[in-house]
Amino acid sequence: METDVLIVGGGPAGLTAACRLAEGGAKVVLVDEGFELGGHMHHQSAVVRSLPDSYETMTGTEFIEQLIGRVNALEIRQLLSHSVVGVYQNGDLGVTDGNRTFPISAGQVILATGAAEDAALFPGWTFPGVMTLGAAQLLINRERVRPGNTALIVGLNQFTLEVADLFSKENVSIAGIIEERDRSAVPEEWIARIHEERIPVYFSSRIQAVLGNGEVEKAIIQTSGGEKVMEADMICISNGMSPITDLAELLTCELTYNESLGGQVPIYNEGFETTVPSVFVIGNAAGVTCAGGLLLTAEIAANQVLKNLSLRTREEYLTRNQSLWEELRKTENQHSGIVHEERAGIINESVQENAYG
Amino acid sequence: MSRQYDVVVIGSGVVGSSIAYHLSERKTKKVAVIDKGFILTGTSGSTQAWVWVHNKTPSWYGELSMYSAELYPTLKKRIGDVEYKRTGGIAPFFDEKDREHALRLAEMQEKVGIDVKVLTREELLEKEPFLSEKAAGATYSDIDGNVNPFRLVELYTKAAKKNGVDFSFYNPVTEIRRDKGYYQIRTEKEGVFTAKQIVLAGGVWTGELGRMLDITIPVKQVRGQILVTEPLEPFIQTTIAGVRQAENGEVLIGYSKEEVGYNRQTTLDVMQETAGMALDYFPVLAEANVVRCFSGVRVIPKDGLPILGQIPGMENAYVAVTHSGVTLSPLIGTLMTELVMDRETSLDLSKMSLSRFERSAAGELIV
Amino acid sequence: MDKSVIVCKCEEVNIDEIETALKTGARHFDDVKRLTRCGMGPCQSKLCGGLVRRVISEYRNVSISEVEPPKKRMPISMIRLKALATDKEATKVISVFKESVSGVSRS
Amino acid sequence: MVSVQPQAYVSFSFNGTEMRALKGQTIAAALLANGIRKLGVSRKLRQPRGIFCHTGRCCSCFVTVDGIDHVLSCMKRIEEGMKIEPGTSDPVVWRSGDGD
Numbered sequence: 001m002e003t004d005v006l007i008v009g010g011g012p013a014g015l016t017a018a019c020r021l022a023e024g025g026a027k028v029v030l031v032d033e034g035f036e037l038g039g040h041m042h043h044q045s046a047v048v049r050s051l052p053d054s055y056e057t058m059t060g061t062e063f064i065e066q067l068i069g070r071v072n073a074l075e076i077r078q079l080l081s082h083s084v085v086g087v088y089q090n091g092d093l094g095v096t097d098g099n100r101t102f103p104i105s106a107g108q109v110i111l112a113t114g115a116a117e118d119a120a121l122f123p124g125w126t127f128p129g130v131m132t133l134g135a136a137q138l139l140i141n142r143e144r145v146r147p148g149n150t151a152l153i154v155g156l157n158q159f160t161l162e163v164a165d166l167f168s169k170e171n172v173s174i175a176g177i178i179e180e181r182d183r184s185a186v187p188e189e190w191i192a193r194i195h196e197e198r199i200p201v202y203f204s205s206r207i208q209a210v211l212g213n214g215e216v217e218k219a220i221i222q223t224s225g226g227e228k229v230m231e232a233d234m235i236c237i238s239n240g241m242s243p244i245t246d247l248a249e250l251l252t253c254e255l256t257y258n259e260s261l262g263g264q265v266p267i268y269n270e271g272f273e274t275t276v277p278s279v280f281v282i283g284n285a286a287g288v289t290c291a292g293g294l295l296l297t298a299e300i301a302a303n304q305v306l307k308n309l310s311l312r313t314r315e316e317y318l319t320r321n322q323s324l325w326e327e328l329r330k331t332e333n334q335h336s337g338i339v340h341e342e343r344a345g346i347i348n349e350s351v352q353e354n355a356y357g
Numbered sequence: 358m359s360r361q362y363d364v365v366v367i368g369s370g371v372v373g374s375s376i377a378y379h380l381s382e383r384k385t386k387k388v389a390v391i392d393k394g395f396i397l398t399g400t401s402g403s404t405q406a407w408v409w410v411h412n413k414t415p416s417w418y419g420e421l422s423m424y425s426a427e428l429y430p431t432l433k434k435r436i437g438d439v440e441y442k443r444t445g446g447i448a449p450f451f452d453e454k455d456r457e458h459a460l461r462l463a464e465m466q467e468k469v470g471i472d473v474k475v476l477t478r479e480e481l482l483e484k485e486p487f488l489s490e491k492a493a494g495a496t497y498s499d500i501d502g503n504v505n506p507f508r509l510v511e512l513y514t515k516a517a518k519k520n521g522v523d524f525s526f527y528n529p530v531t532e533i534r535r536d537k538g539y540y541q542i543r544t545e546k547e548g549v550f551t552a553k554q555i556v557l558a559g560g561v562w563t564g565e566l567g568r569m570l571d572i573t574i575p576v577k578q579v580r581g582q583i584l585v586t587e588p589l590e591p592f593i594q595t596t597i598a599g600v601r602q603a604e605n606g607e608v609l610i611g612y613s614k615e616e617v618g619y620n621r622q623t624t625l626d627v628m629q630e631t632a633g634m635a636l637d638y639f640p641v642l643a644e645a646n647v648v649r650c651f652s653g654v655r656v657i658p659k660d661g662l663p664i665l666g667q668i669p670g671m672e673n674a675y676v677a678v679t680h681s682g683v684t685l686s687p688l689i690g691t692l693m694t695e696l697v698m699d700r701e702t703s704l705d706l707s708k709m710s711l712s713r714f715e716r717s718a719a720g721e722l723i724v
Numbered sequence: 725m726d727k728s729v730i731v732c733k734c735e736e737v738n739i740d741e742i743e744t745a746l747k748t749g750a751r752h753f754d755d756v757k758r759l760t761r762c763g764m765g766p767c768q769s770k771l772c773g774g775l776v777r778r779v780i781s782e783y784r785n786v787s788i789s790e791v792e793p794p795k796k797r798m799p800i801s802m803i804r805l806k807a808l809a810t811d812k813e814a815t816k817v818i819s820v821f822k823e824s825v826s827g828v829s830r831s
Numbered sequence: 832m833v834s835v836q837p838q839a840y841v842s843f844s845f846n847g848t849e850m851r852a853l854k855g856q857t858i859a860a861a862l863l864a865n866g867i868r869k870l871g872v873s874r875k876l877r878q879p880r881g882i883f884c885h886t887g888r889c890c891s892c893f894v895t896v897d898g899i900d901h902v903l904s905c906m907k908r909i910e911e912g913m914k915i916e917p918g919t920s921d922p923v924v925w926r927s928g929d930g931d
Contacts, residue, residue, distance in 0.1 A: 630810065650798050
């Protein structure tokens with residue numbers, strides 16, 4: 001199979017890039033290993049807080065449905081339930097549908113592989129009933145199954161607040177939130193919101209043991225005030241996310257470690273092109289960010305890909321690049337944990353020359 | 358400040374660590390091993406790990422491999438369980454016309470004492486019921502088997518450490534000089550090591566070590582890619598050339614050769630070919646999941662045969678570099694220890710001398 | 725933390741086993757992997773990569789960025805042999821038998 | 832059960848017991864909806880395993896589907912008539928393996 005652009009990952013970033021590129025006249029193939037498009041955001045029943053100003057207020061699900069509508073209206077080849085297996089010697093990507101493996105030859109490749117939720121270590125974390133908070137959210141919103149009756153959540157952050165709302169709506173009670181950090185390290189605003197919901201939060205605490213007959217029934221937690229036994233049939237881990245970089249690594253893109261971007265992350269230039277020419281990385285795969293950040297990184301990369309394909313002039317490209325970065329800076333400073341300088345920090349100068357020279 | 362040793366072995370792969378272990382068993386010399394990485398970061402950590410004898414040619418090479426394989430059963434008592442299994446080894450052929458070649462091989466190996474049987478299809482399928490019926494026959498020998506290379510190198514190293522050998526990891530050698538009868542080995546991280554005797558056992562990087570001493574050690578790098586399946590119920594009984602089942606049920610598949618220098622990337626091209634080969638051999642593997650693919654860069658001396666012995670014209674400097682390091686490691690450790698300690702060996706090493714390449718360049722015929 | 729806590733879920737390697745490997749001089753994820761099998765199972769370190777690196781960094785008292793992450797390998801996710809196999813003629817994969825035969829005719 | 836609009840149901844079996852699930856659900860979710868959380872056992876210690884990430888990455892939710900082992904139950908939709916068995920099919924051989 002041959003195409004101008006191959007996009008790996010059909011989440012918000014991949015879909016946004018696909019739309020822009022197809023609208024700009026590029027031939028696009030979009031691969032996703034799931035059986036539907038949309039990525040994690042598809043199951044976000046909460047309002048998306050960080051959309052750029054041009055968007056109206058809507059939930060993640062609504063947003064994604066709209067985006068999928070746009071993709072479906074365009075001539076974009078969608079390969080769902082297809083996974084990228086690896087890379088051929090000539091640089092083509094190998095894709096499988098589970099029955100056969102075939103190459104896709106693309107002039108430009110965009111990695112929109114997203115981020116994965118981090119696990120957390122505690123005795124018993126491997127037992128049934130312990131899952132990521134994202135899995136619990138997905139089970140409720142997409143699969144229409146209640147993952148448990150009473151949850152303990154490990155980790156207090158923005159995502160915890162979002163899913164706590166969902167749990168209360170769906171009658172999943174929350175026995176408590178266990179946070180390793182000291183109270184002073186957690187924003188007051190989050191604590192206030194959790195108090196409103198009357199959910200107990202245990203700071204400076206950790207899970208000491210998970211009890212049950214081969215699945216979660218109780219947990220012993222170690223709090224500053226001593227041990228406490230809690231009844232819960234589900235323990236949800238909300239421990240942050242890390243960019244998914246498997247394919248970037250196989251493509252020999254150089255990576256660096258950056259705590260605020262979520263860990264290992266490919267090095268890229270101001271068009272989100274990696275150290276491997278014509279391979280781009282966008283969305284959470286380029287550093288875990290807010291929803292607005294996902295879309296804007298995609299817009300920036302699409303802008304450069306269109307220029308690379310001679311579908312956009314250098315002048316158009318430059319003007320647009322500048323305004324998009326301005327918007328990204330604004331959005332991320334306001335909504336994501338990313339100090340914007342961190343992105344600039346991983347932008348590789350040699351890559352810049354490569355791209356602009 | 359310089360560190361003083363009687364012997365410094367450069368390289369902690371299966372060959373270097375075996376030499377260090379065997380030297381340390383004498384408990385008379387102070388030995389150090391220096392490695393640019395850690396144990397198993399190189400070829401020894403990325404091998405199919407057959408202990409393979411029966412179709413090694415020329416015959417003297419097969420014979421050497423046989424002697425080494427004979428040392429494996431006692432290794433367990435000396436260094437611990439390296440998970441050596443003498444399973445018998447099978448090299449199948451798919452064309453009946455190849456039987457004639459197989460018979461010639463068997464005849465040739467018999468002369469040096471290697472018992473090779475040529476199996477009919479029925480005999481083959483009796484030994485390996487899941488093998489494809491397309492196989493026409495195979496060569497087979499009881500002597501072949503396999504080992505766990507991770508345990509092997511780990512346990513050589515552990516035993517050597519116990520006997521007082523010092524290991525310096527993540528410490529590339531940058532320069533080797535000879536000064537007043539001693540070797541000065543400059544390293545990147547830990548300064549200079551001084552030794553009376555040195556052994557170059559850098560595997561695939563031995564050529565580079567040779568250059569530090571102004572000698573040519575003609576080795577090439579040949580990449581092999583291997584697929585590994587998820588653990589499966591044991592269904593392969595023997596060690597089959599190209600496909601073997603490890604102790605934990607994983608099946609290791611592959612026999613590819615590419616000369617791409619030190620590049621250890623794997624490629625989907627070769628993975629697909631290898632998967633095809635696996636199904637040709639064992640159609641029952643169709644639904645087995647492939648979990649990973651790894652590649653190793655084999656070191657292959659220019660003529661394919663081991664380079665073992667003293668470096669010509671360079672007193673107290675030795676080289677041990679060979680393909681099939683796993684098979685040959687117990688024997689190489691033994692012979693090199695004899696050479697370094699006693700200056701004579703129980704087997705004649707002259708065929709394996711580095712000097713053969715000079716002679717060959719000068720037009721002398723070597724066999 | 726309790727040293728018996730499993731870090732690699734697939735191969736069930738615990739903190740103690742990882743630290744034992746580190747005692748021998750292992751520094752990076754792949755060093756530990758070759759000695760303990762952590763990260764060698766079906767998920768290929770997708771889940772435990774970060775966890776193991778953290779255990780290593782704490783033991784060695786260095787920042788996580790100094791602990792090399794596991795080398796990523798193909799296939800990115802598990803694949804059935806039949807789906808991976810190709811009809812393409814094998815060019816790089818050779819038969820050991822054929823190789824030994826060429827040795828016979830050489831000598 | 833979470834409130835849903837009426838949808839089509841599919842029938843399947845788990846360990847020989849007939850069960851019903853919403854059409855479109857993953858195998859993992861279909862089992863969870865029927866109260867099944869232990870999807871299989873781990874390879875070495877034979878400890879129970881269940882849904883962890885539900886994104887196809889963690890490999891803790893293996894089941895056997897119509898005789899095929901090691902299917903990621905979070906990445907495949909339940910279908911009418913599927914015969915699901917728990918993921919307990921790993922061989923009981925356990926030693927450290929080989930190869931990088």
